[in-house]
Amino acid sequence: MRIEEHPILSFDKGRKVNFIFDGKAYEGYEGEPIAAALHAAGILVLGHSHNKQRPRGFYCAIGNCSSCLMVVNGQPNVRVCTEKLQEGMVVETQVGKGDLR
Amino acid sequence: MLEKTGVATEQDLKNSIPSKERLAKGPVAVIECFQRIPCNPCHTSCKRGAIQPFADINDVPVINVEMCNGCGVCVSNCPGLSIVIIDETYSEQEALVKIPYEFLPLPEEGSFVTGLDREGKPVCRAKVVKVLNTKAMDRTPLVSLAVPKDLSMTVRFMKLNDIYSDNTFVCRCEELTMGELRELIRKGYNTVDEIKRISRAGMGPCQGRTCRQLIMQELAASTGSKMADMPMTTFRPPVKPIKLGTIAGGADHE
Amino acid sequence: MRTTELAIIGGGPAGLSAAISAASLGTKVTLINRDDDLGGQLIKQTHMFFGSQKQYASIRGIDIAGILIKELEKYQDNIEIMNDATVISMYEDGVFSVVQNEKYIKIKPQSTIIATGASEKFLTFPNNDLPGIYGAGAVQTLMNVHGVAPGKSVVMIGAGNIGLIVSYQLMQAGIQVKAIVDASPKIGGYLVHASKIRRMGIPIYTSHSIKYAHGTDHLEKVTLSRLDEKWQQIPGSEFDIETDVLCISVGLSPLTELLWQQGCEMRFVPELGGHVPVRNENLETSIKGVYVAGDVAGVEEASSAMVEGRLAGLNAAEALGHTSRDLEDKRKDCVEQLNSLRSGHVGEKILSGLSKVTV
Numbered sequence A: 001m002r003i004e005e006h007p008i009l010s011f012d013k014g015r016k017v018n019f020i021f022d023g024k025a026y027e028g029y030e031g032e033p034i035a036a037a038l039h040a041a042g043i044l045v046l047g048h049s050h051n052k053q054r055p056r057g058f059y060c061a062i063g064n065c066s067s068c069l070m071v072v073n074g075q076p077n078v079r080v081c082t083e084k085l086q087e088g089m090v091v092e093t094q095v096g097k098g099d100l101r
Numbered sequence B: 001m002l003e004k005t006g007v008a009t010e011q012d013l014k015n016s017i018p019s020k021e022r023l024a025k026g027p028v029a030v031i032e033c034f035q036r037i038p039c040n041p042c043h044t045s046c047k048r049g050a051i052q053p054f055a056d057i058n059d060v061p062v063i064n065v066e067m068c069n070g071c072g073v074c075v076s077n078c079p080g081l082s083i084v085i086i087d088e089t090y091s092e093q094e095a096l097v098k099i100p101y102e103f104l105p106l107p108e109e110g111s112f113v114t115g116l117d118r119e120g121k122p123v124c125r126a127k128v129v130k131v132l133n134t135k136a137m138d139r140t141p142l143v144s145l146a147v148p149k150d151l152s153m154t155v156r157f158m159k160l161n162d163i164y165s166d167n168t169f170v171c172r173c174e175e176l177t178m179g180e181l182r183e184l185i186r187k188g189y190n191t192v193d194e195i196k197r198i199s200r201a202g203m204g205p206c207q208g209r210t211c212r213q214l215i216m217q218e219l220a221a222s223t224g225s226k227m228a229d230m231p232m233t234t235f236r237p238p239v240k241p242i243k244l245g246t247i248a249g250g251a252d253h254e
Numbered sequence C: 001m002r003t004t005e006l007a008i009i010g011g012g013p014a015g016l017s018a019a020i021s022a023a024s025l026g027t028k029v030t031l032i033n034r035d036d037d038l039g040g041q042l043i044k045q046t047h048m049f050f051g052s053q054k055q056y057a058s059i060r061g062i063d064i065a066g067i068l069i070k071e072l073e074k075y076q077d078n079i080e081i082m083n084d085a086t087v088i089s090m091y092e093d094g095v096f097s098v099v100q101n102e103k104y105i106k107i108k109p110q111s112t113i114i115a116t117g118a119s120e121k122f123l124t125f126p127n128n129d130l131p132g133i134y135g136a137g138a139v140q141t142l143m144n145v146h147g148v149a150p151g152k153s154v155v156m157i158g159a160g161n162i163g164l165i166v167s168y169q170l171m172q173a174g175i176q177v178k179a180i181v182d183a184s185p186k187i188g189g190y191l192v193h194a195s196k197i198r199r200m201g202i203p204i205y206t207s208h209s210i211k212y213a214h215g216t217d218h219l220e221k222v223t224l225s226r227l228d229e230k231w232q233q234i235p236g237s238e239f240d241i242e243t244d245v246l247c248i249s250v251g252l253s254p255l256t257e258l259l260w261q262q263g264c265e266m267r268f269v270p271e272l273g274g275h276v277p278v279r280n281e282n283l284e285t286s287i288k289g290v291y292v293a294g295d296v297a298g299v300e301e302a303s304s305a306m307v308e309g310r311l312a313g314l315n316a317a318e319a320l321g322h323t324s325r326d327l328e329d330k331r332k333d334c335v336e337q338l339n340s341l342r343s344g345h346v347g348e349k350i351l352s353g354l355s356k357v358t359v
């Protein structure tokens, strides 16, 4: 969910870009964190923990906690709360400790 | 209590409420800031020097109400949003309560909203008289609400939807709407008892637990009478009810 | 290896103020900041700040960041800014390495001011790892920096200033706050903030805590419980609130890794949020030429962080041989501001903490 109007802030969002998440097409804004774009699209579960398979979302949103690791453009263990979204990115949930599929 | 609930008690408020004489003279700032915190913009923003200088930045603000003209500058400069302007000279029946309101959408001038007390409980219908939002106020607009006079020290916030609109039910048991109640008051039924008798409101199974307060508030709002002065309703068995057009005459519950 | 006179690590109010005061005396400064933008916590703070005019009271945090950055630009000849750059390790000889754009850069400064701020504490309860449970800072970043709502409704844990203010900010963003919960019997944050929240009809449950979070893929419901005087959950007092977001705001602890790496003497001081460096009145740590300012030196407020930053900047610059005619006046002004900010009820705790680490 995007915040459309705000009494204090105005958000100057960048250009709209397309990206793929687990095979499906989504839209987001260029330069925003991948996690923000996913959250805005209603995707809260970014992966599952490697031992107990528990669902994982982001937690700190500033690159501290590593709760948000995903595979981005084939590269595993990317913290999507800080990684910036770009046109055509391919984002995938990570399986295990980030072995390439 | 305040430090447990966040809601000021009568004890806390005792010293912040201006005297009747001062209130009768015109608008004045009422400051509800009771804790020592490092903050002083209320003092520095008041061009009239009405808020006393702070010996220590942690001091609790002290206002000289005789020097305050209710200009409202301090309201939008207070980071705690703890100042309101009260104007009891607004009209015979109503007082203005000017509150800082940092939300969207802003209410429209002339519209009705719901007045809330310090706990966010609805207490009355309030008319939005003015919305001031200048550049100097830096996104802390001032909304002037006209409220029944004896609620001037009760209303401290608002919500946009007017829960006291004409099609709100005052009495769920007897299905009396606010619009119908207002019509009765216009026709001259000016006490709770009279309204009760004519509309049967308060005689349903809940025995007036939901509606009595609302009727009193509406009477206060429309006639200017004080809720405190209203005679308690008598609890007599119903006199012959007179049906109002839209009210279905339900079964006699008592 | 790059060299600089003074390295400042952290671009929040403390780091920015330190850079301004040191550069104003002619010191060559390198400011290293992990975020994309300068401002630290300020860039998320949409509310008006406390303090006095000198600390920009009544101006919104986001705008204070802008004011400081503008002031910094006056001295741009003396300042090199590295954004999106994280200091990852520090060595005892003062050299440290920075990662910027996947590049490692080694920097050898003559002096260093560490102003890395603080990080959020976590809370333990069953299912505390469900998606939908976020730190207050994360919620603020998501909604105030990126314009994305964290969810439809929120239960806030923590009635300190951060919990109260973030709740208010959530309401401003159009997200319903269902309750604020705090284990303490008293509201820890400023009561004016609490009153502001209550007027909107949001309950504050003091002496309450979270017992359980429910949900399969993400949070759906929380179970709260009342606490007795010994802060133990009272059996049978549980009740549920449906919510898709739980926001945790139970305090901050200083972000001190770099200080440990350098070998600064540290002490555990609960009043200041955890382990903090021992320092002298110049804000210099046990290691000569290494200064601290802001939340990393003890969790406090932006107002005091700015003044500490100015003070550390002046002292570091002076030790490097820079001076000005009004240096002594400026320093005195900083000390007076800090004393006055700390003279209230909240300051008592800070002062007691500081007395344990100031040598």
Ligand SMILES: Cc1cc2nc3c(=O)[nH]c(=O)nc-3n(C[C@H](O)[C@H](O)[C@H](O)COP(=O)(O)OP(=O)(O)OC[C@H]3O[C@@H](n4cnc5c(N)ncnc54)[C@H](O)[C@@H]3O)c2cc1C
Binding pocket: C009, C010, C011, C012, C013, C014, C015, C032, C033, C034, C035, C039, C040, C041, C042, C045, C048, C049, C050, C051, C085, C086, C087, C088, C115, C116, C117, C118, C140, C161, C162, C163, C165, C166, C255, C293, C294, C295, C296, C300, C301, C302, C303, C304, C305
């Ligand atoms: C919700 C909320 C409301 C607040 N309200 C108020 C208020 O009304 N009034 C007030 O006075 N204060 C307020 N504060 C407190 C205030 O924001 C902080 O005390 C203040 O920001 C501390 O400043 P700082 O510079 O020490 O740290 P920060 O602002 O946290 O800045 C630290 C900076 O260092 C960077 N950093 C950290 N580690 C590294 C590294 N290894 N390498 C490079 N850079 C690094 C970080 O990215 C960050 O930019 C509030 C805080 C919050 C969260």
Ligand code: SF4
Binding pocket: B028, B029, B045, B046, B047, B048, B049, B050, B051, B063, B067, B068, B069, B070, B071, B072, B073, B074, B075, B085
């Ligand atoms: S309302 Fe105006 S005159 Fe009165 S205290 Fe506030 S700023 Fe001063």
Ligand code: SF4
Binding pocket: B031, B032, B033, B039, B040, B041, B042, B043, B060, B061, B077, B078, B079, B080, B081, B082, B083, C192
């Ligand atoms: S500005 Fe507001 S919060 Fe600050 S001391 Fe004055 S009344 Fe209290």
Ligand code: FES
Binding pocket: A057, A058, A059, A060, A061, A062, A063, A064, A065, A066, A067, A068, A069, A079, A080, A081, A082
């Ligand atoms: S959410 Fe913590 S690192 Fe991304």
